[in-house]
Amino acid sequence: MIKLDYLKDTARNKFDLTDAEYQKSLYKLSDELLNINDLGKAELMGMAGDSGIPLEFRMAIHLMRSKQYLNSLDKKLKIGVVFAMWGEQHRLYPSSTTNPNGEDTIRTKIEQLNWAVENSEVDWHLYAVDDGCPYESGKIAEEILSTHQDKDKVSVLYLADAIPTQTGSLRNLNSVDDSKKGGAIITGCQQAIEDGMDAIIYTDADNSVHLGQIGILLKPYLEEKLNVVLGNRKDPSAVLVKQENRWGIGIKLLRHMQRMVGVSIFSRGILDSQAAFKLYDSKLLDKIIKDPAVFDFSFDSDWIAASIMRNEDFAKVPFSFVDSFAESASIVQGPMSTWETLLLGLVRSVRQRGLSHNKKMAQVLEEEIRSPADLDLLINSLPPQLFNIEDKDLGDPDVMSPEEVKEWIIEMRSERVIGVKE
DSSP states (O other), X not given: OHHHHHHHHHSOSOOOTTOHHHHHHHHXXXXXXHTXXXXXXXXXXXXXXXXXXXXXXXHHHHHHHHHHHHHHOOSOEEEEEEEEESSOTTTTSOOOSSOTTOOOHHHHHHHXXXXXXXXXXXXXXXXXXXXXXXXXXXXXXXXHHTTXXXXXXXXXXXXXXXXXXXXXXXXXXXXXXXXXXXXXXXHHHHHHHHTTOSEEEEOOSSSSBOGGGHHHHHHHHHHSOOSEEEEETTSTTOEEEOOGGGSOTTHHHHHHHHHHHTHHHXXXXXXXXXXXXXXXXXXXXXXXXXXXXXXXXXXXXXXXXXXXXXXXXXXXEEOEEEOOXXXXXXXXXXXXXXXXXXXXXXXXXXXXXXXXXXXXXXXXHHXXXXXXXXXXXXXXXXXXXXXXXXXXXXXXXXXXXXXXXXXXXXXXXXXXXXXXXX
């Protein structure tokens, strides 16, 4: 296959989220792959997971798969795509010398969705929700859309307009300061449900997830009649470009604790619970968000827990993800602040949803993790019990029990106190 080899050999080895030329090149390559009729699916998926193959080519495989499926549909479908905005004042604008991290996210998402559904029966609507952004991301989005030809296909919403309220999904959310993404996502999903969307996809405000991939989520939703489809960056066929070195070696302990508490989720092979590329049937989602356990970053796990509680089957699908690191909210707000939210939110969720979990580990988290500073103590050290443990064994209390975790936390805290005195 001379043409395939040529496309592979000439593909780029990096993908710059701030440069529109990379988007154009990826569309072109994906369309080229789409037009090669004798491509074997298994062969291509093997290439997608091969780190020795140029990144752009691997990404194009996922986009091609998505568009190929969308083109095959003969059923009309309305899809809502929701994302939250907080601190997006840079990424919403294009990149420039004064705004180097700009991604032109609104216009780029519109282009991606239009490319995906061209010549298909699928229609889309985008819901951008301001999560109480101090830099007024919502107004910036409105300004950008004011002259866009597809402005009617995008709704800019404000969490502040929806609360406080005595009824509905947000009745327990008193202010925008109490929401960390979850409240805004719920607001967008509520509007999408009211607008009659058949299914709802949520993603992030940045361009880490190329929305040309929506067909990957829709295939199991339509063909297997599954109401929950989870993007999975851990799949061998996924494309994952992420700066994992942002974490210290202690991240292994945090994941161990997380999986003990969330055993009902992680034991089902859902190892990428926070991936911002998931699809829910709107009727199911309407039930899930009627009584949310959390309004923060841990809403992903809460919705999965609610689905498990309802005995919903789900699919896990590989996709392409290129980390938008520079403007990440976890960096602005503090990585350990995010992890504190994820761990304690997971405790609240599994309890409210009545899922089996390690109660001793949940108790240790509530008693010993009093602030992000406690996690800061853990992130750069690793207990001996986890030295040679593989990822698949994290969460097993026989590897390191809740009592041993507690002892380690206390030990790390005492070493900090000694260090301060010295």
